[in-house]
Amino acid sequence: MGLSSxxxxxxxxLPLPFLLKRFQYCRSHVLAHAYCLHLEIMKLACSSIIVNHIYGLFVVTCTVGVDSLLIFLSYAIILRTVLSIASRQQRLRALNTCVSHVCAVLLFYIPMIGLSLVHRFGEHLPRAVHLLMSYVYLLVPPLxxxxxxxxxxxxxRQRIIKKFQFVKSLRCFCKD
Structure with a gap:
């Protein structure tokens, strides 16, 4: 599975650097992000970038589509197995783990899709939005x-709740 991934x-x-190499660049060579992003580099080109746009959309669609399908199928199998477990407690425990996994997957894919959409269709948006989305994509999943x-x-969980209760009690104390 790891090797196939x-x-x-x-x-x-692999084709992306070769697709970028064939362009002539006449605009500024300064990138707006702290890391190299294919969409941003191809916008610096003077020639037609339609092939890169199509290939980039294909990569995002293929990646997200195939991954989503495989994740959906695996969770369908997991849910079928979990629901066949006799104990209610074991079912809740297994479903709790599934919820954490789904949240982790969403934390990865939502910023990626958002960044892709902002770069493809948000040309009129301020530069700060592009920067914010790029850093959300880069930092939110691992954090x-x-x-x-x-x-x-x-x-x-109990310590986090206790901290929030402490902050809430401080706020109430400060109001008095």
């Missing part, structure tokens, strides 16, 4: 993933 990624991304999985731990 790496091969798929490599095969989908939020541990939080999603640690919230399930009872001790951590």
């Amino acid at each position: 790496v091969l798929r990624s490599a095969l989908l991304i 939020m993933n541990p939080i999603v999985y640690s919230i399930k731990t009872k001790q951590i």
